[in-house]
Amino acid sequence: MASTSSFAFSSNTTYDVFLSFRGIETRHNFTSHLHAALCRKNITTFIDDILERGEGISPALMKAIEESKNSVVIFSENYASSRWCLDELVKIIDCEKKLGRKVLPIFYRVNPSDVRKQTGKFGEAFGKVKENSKHSLDGVEKWRTALMEAGNLSGWVSSDSR
Known part of the structure; x- marks a missing residue:
């Protein structure tokens, strides 16, 4: 991701990149380094710490996703334990x-097949959120389908924070 040529650019957007990640796992390491690198390249990046106080999180995040040319999804071991992330x-x-937005997955210390099939520790995290979820079966199926589709995308596999 050293160059901006891999990103899709269009005129009706506010951000070049939306970062989706499980905060407690990656915010202060991998994600913060990626965010800084994107900013150094003058790539306008939405990260959830730029939300204004008092602003509803869900509508603001959904709007930011719509207004982003690309989304970088950092799948970590407990990403699927968060209803917000899902x-x-x-x-x-x-x-x-x-x-026609571009989705760029990063598999941070997880196997893409575990995301795709909801197996391993990633699958265990997804199982817990399903058990504790008040979502309908339709909502859970949307999560499962999104994980399968994202896990099928070509992305980067990182076994360490470098």
């Missing part, structure tokens, strides 16, 4: 299909 992913995949 809802973001559903929206990201929806924007890929309907608006």
